[in-house]
Amino acid sequence: MAKREDCSPSLVRTLCEKAGFALTAEQAAELAGYLDLLMRWNRMMNLVGARHWRDALDELILDSFHLNAFLRKNILPDLPPEPVTWDLGSGAGLPGIPLRMVWNDGSYWMVESRDKRTIFLSTVLARHPLKDTHVFRGRAEQFMEGKKADLIVSRAFMPWKDMLSFVSGHLTENGRVVFLTREELRPDDDLPWTLTAVAPYQAGNATRYFCAFRERRD
Template structure:
């Protein structure tokens, strides 16, 4: 057992979550269910200890974090995904677990969170994951994205200012947002125009009975 595996050799228990093992969740994730669950179990085991999630999140890991993150995958398109402000690995490590052949770059400014991301990716065998320490606006010389994603990082106008320079010429953004997404788009209209991006708001349902996730896509005009 490697050092990373020893560190993660805890309970890895999601049984406090009522959606764990739910047939609808299994059906939604298909053959990637086990991989996503393993990441969720690592996060449940280590997240509170390492300051990544609060104690109340352990009983709603699937609804609030794993399925919410998985909902962005259909909106990503092709190519390299860059997750800015990756934090606990949401949605970046969920994306990597669902699409293990895709290159996923996790951009995170805090070293202790970078350490978690590297260890989790190694433990899960996600060889396509690269962790880059820094803020989005600081890594423009070393990171290029076909698609940028982010969750619970900042408003759309700020995300565009920080991350649009990372995009390839035909790149796009797929952002996990809340109910204020339409208002955020309106407030960001001048920033979007300057960046030559056009925004759309999408409802992204996951499993029956859960509120649909809101995804904002920004594409080149």
């Protein structure tokens, strides 16, 4: 297994290319810097389950690059050119930070209530600034009050049906909620939401899914 100090921009770029994602030299440097910070902080606090940066790349980072492709194909054509995006319960900045390295349209808000995690996120952005990408320290209810988003992304903020109820009324007319899940979501007929897109993708040996919902307004 490669040593942690082997997390260089050139190696990160090569591994991403092998996985099918071409990065610029600048993007590779940003990603290597983020991975290095993630592993350093992970030894002091439990940010992610991965204990080696290669595992974090394979199990967590590549999700963000798959998400970028999913959004561009299935979601962004229906949204304004500069969408407002909320990442609720962003934790260690996944999927948000790697996503913003390859897609930086509009504004992106990482909302996190746990102080240590918001300090980590702010540290990452201080060292590797990402266009119009922000950290909100506090509860999601407080952040959302009086606001609407064009896009909301969620990895594991709360059970998906609870999440849809939680954000109801906080989306613009064509707004979407996108979940990163380990299984395909199948909504009930009486759920006041429409499943607009589902896409499986491979993460190592596992199949994961993106599932997008739009709130019905009839």
